[in-house]
Amino acid sequence: MKAHMTPTAPVSLLSRRDPAWARDFEAILKAYEAAGGKVSALQSDRIASAVISGNRVLWVNEIPGVHIEAEETPTGIRAHIRVDPGTRVEYPVHLCFGMIPQEGIQEILPTFEIGEGAEVGFLAHCTFPNAVNLQHIMNAKVRIGPCATMRYTEAHYHGPYGGIAVLPTSHVIVEEGGRFENEFNLTQGRVGRMEIRMEVDVAARGVAELVVKAYGMGEDYIRAEETIRLNGPDARGLTKTRIAVRDRAVGEVYTTTEGNAPGARGHMDCTEIVRGEAVGRNTPVVIVRNDQARVTHEAAIGSVSRKELETLMARGLSEDEAVDIIIRGMLA
Amino acid sequence: MEPLLLVENLHVHRPGAEVLRGVHLTVYPAEVHVLLGLNGSGKSSLAYTLMGCAGYRPAQGRILFDGEDITDLPVSERARRGITLAWQEPARFEGLRTGDYIALGMKEPTLARVEEALRAVALAPNAYLGRPVDQTLSGGERKRIELAAVYAMRPRLAILDEPDSGIDVLGVEEIAALIRKMAAEGTAVLLITHRDEMADVADRASLMCGGTVVKTGSPEEVKAYFAQRCRPHEEALGAQPWEPVNGDVYKEVVTRGVCE
Numbered sequence: 001m002k003a004h005m006t007p008t009a010p011v012s013l014l015s016r017r018d019p020a021w022a023r024d025f026e027a028i029l030k031a032y033e034a035a036g037g038k039v040s041a042l043q044s045d046r047i048a049s050a051v052i053s054g055n056r057v058l059w060v061n062e063i064p065g066v067h068i069e070a071e072e073t074p075t076g077i078r079a080h081i082r083v084d085p086g087t088r089v090e091y092p093v094h095l096c097f098g099m100i101p102q103e104g105i106q107e108i109l110p111t112f113e114i115g116e117g118a119e120v121g122f123l124a125h126c127t128f129p130n131a132v133n134l135q136h137i138m139n140a141k142v143r144i145g146p147c148a149t150m151r152y153t154e155a156h157y158h159g160p161y162g163g164i165a166v167l168p169t170s171h172v173i174v175e176e177g178g179r180f181e182n183e184f185n186l187t188q189g190r191v192g193r194m195e196i197r198m199e200v201d202v203a204a205r206g207v208a209e210l211v212v213k214a215y216g217m218g219e220d221y222i223r224a225e226e227t228i229r230l231n232g233p234d235a236r237g238l239t240k241t242r243i244a245v246r247d248r249a250v251g252e253v254y255t256t257t258e259g260n261a262p263g264a265r266g267h268m269d270c271t272e273i274v275r276g277e278a279v280g281r282n283t284p285v286v287i288v289r290n291d292q293a294r295v296t297h298e299a300a301i302g303s304v305s306r307k308e309l310e311t312l313m314a315r316g317l318s319e320d321e322a323v324d325i326i327i328r329g330m331l332a
Numbered sequence: 333m334e335p336l337l338l339v340e341n342l343h344v345h346r347p348g349a350e351v352l353r354g355v356h357l358t359v360y361p362a363e364v365h366v367l368l369g370l371n372g373s374g375k376s377s378l379a380y381t382l383m384g385c386a387g388y389r390p391a392q393g394r395i396l397f398d399g400e401d402i403t404d405l406p407v408s409e410r411a412r413r414g415i416t417l418a419w420q421e422p423a424r425f426e427g428l429r430t431g432d433y434i435a436l437g438m439k440e441p442t443l444a445r446v447e448e449a450l451r452a453v454a455l456a457p458n459a460y461l462g463r464p465v466d467q468t469l470s471g472g473e474r475k476r477i478e479l480a481a482v483y484a485m486r487p488r489l490a491i492l493d494e495p496d497s498g499i500d501v502l503g504v505e506e507i508a509a510l511i512r513k514m515a516a517e518g519t520a521v522l523l524i525t526h527r528d529e530m531a532d533v534a535d536r537a538s539l540m541c542g543g544t545v546v547k548t549g550s551p552e553e554v555k556a557y558f559a560q561r562c563r564p565h566e567e568a569l570g571a572q573p574w575e576p577v578n579g580d581v582y583k584e585v586v587t588r589g590v591c592e
Binding site for chain 1: 412415422428437
């Protein structure tokens with residue numbers, strides 16, 4: 001089934017469809033709120049949005065200049081999101097992906113096409129509150145046109161069990177003068193297994209900024225693998241990774257930045273806080289193929305800074321409270 | 333009057349040196365007590381020891397606060413009894429906003445008190461409440477926020493480790509005013525500095541040298557002693573005295589103290 005809806009002004013979304021749809025929609029909206037999403041945004045006809053539960057497209061709202069086509073597949077959805085050239089989208093496009101059952105697979109196959117000079121933000125909430133044995137797979141292809149800007153913020157909520165594998169893969173092309181900012185947050189509930197893979201090709205004067213924040217505990221496994229290729233003159237790239245792991249969780253960060261053109265500038269910045277028996281790893285790879293390019297990296301992996309800890313303890317906080325504030329701040 | 337803080341014969345070892353060598357010190361309630369001394373004389377080591385920081389556990393001696401022996405208490409417990417420390421180079425916190433940071437130590441946080449604390453260090457609340465306490469702040473801004481946090485907490489004893497360093501001349505006057513304000517509100521202040529003019533803000537003063545307190549008295553007396561005995565040594569050595577310029581100089585500093 002293909003969903004492609006024109007804007008309406010829903011007073012109550014729940015009154016518009018059959019009872020089964022309403023049940024599904026209500027459940028996913030509750031989960032969406034738990035992940036930090038604002039339901040009121042989905043009810044606004046001024047905000048483009050889509051709600052996907054499992055392999056069902058429950059809701060799509062388009063606004064002028066933003067086109068969302070979503071097609072159900074046996075295990076998920078295929079979506080094409082297009083922003084017309086020159087469109088400045090005032091409010092972020094709200095996306096809700098989730099699954100209510102404890103088990104299953106959700107495979108999201110989106111393509112994003114941001115037209116020349118357009119500017120758009122996306123706010124995606126992925127919520128799996130009951131996950132016990134779930135797989136959430138995403139394979140995204142993104143093209144950001146010349147001088148266009150795309151900001152994509154994704155927050156996950158996985159519930160308390162950790163029984164989920166999140167496997168998002170993206171390939172992003174930033175054309176001349178374009179800008180891509182991506183922030184991935186998984187700081188509430190359990191992570192389970194998360195393996196992010198992102199590759200970005202940046203043309204002349206383009207910019208790519210990739211931020212990953214995650215908090216692992218128990219037996220959680222976090223792997224962030226990001227590559228930025230600065231292919232055009234004066235292209236810019238930044239990877240910023242903030243991971244906290246405790247118990248027996250593992251956080252692994254593999255970042256690569258290539259400086260392939262004159263004036264290209266790249267930087268990789270990784271901080272991991274490790275507690276208990278947890279393990280943090282960081283492997284930055286720098287490749288420079290042009291003598292006028294420059295790529296740098298910095299990493300700090302280990303315990304919480306003693307000075308930060310004692311500063312907060314000198315205000316009367318216990319050591320545990322102080323550690324929690326430092327970690328929450330780093331992941332904020 | 334009973335002392336608020338009583339330090340008796342405090343000895344602290346750090347790897348390679350005895351950084352405190354029999355410190356005696358008394359601070360009274362609501363008193364401003366300035367602790368002078370050249371760099372490397374042991375002032376900051378004493379501050380960390382009083383706060384209970386890791387690596388500064390006394391090998392000998394004791395610390396009494398309001399009559400209670402707190403020598404073995406952790407940092408948090410000392411803070412709950414009313415002691416706090418403003419570090420010379422305050423830590424920075426990614427993602428923590430200034431307003432929230434200042435409120436952390438307050439028993440009953442209110443926005444009004446947080447704003448008052450910011451104004452007390454000449455920072456406009458509207459401009460700073462939402463700013464993160466991170467690398468985006470200058471050193472001077474960060475120091476002012478640290479002082480604001482200490483002021484907002486209303487501690488019984490505030491140990492201020494060189495609050496005047498890295499601050500412009502006008503800023504030093506504002507800090508002096510804040511210190512007097514804290515004392516007027518009932519906070520005793522142990523003010524650590526190597527700028528003898530800061531002693532003017534104090535009720536009493538002590539001079540540290542070579543890891544111990546060599547003189548306590550009125551600010552005028554201690555300033556005079558400092559100027560006559562310590563400064564010439566600093567100049568004669570041709571370098572900061574704690575630096576191991578050669579084995580003999582270093583040995584002299586750490587074993588005898590340059591003022592003896």
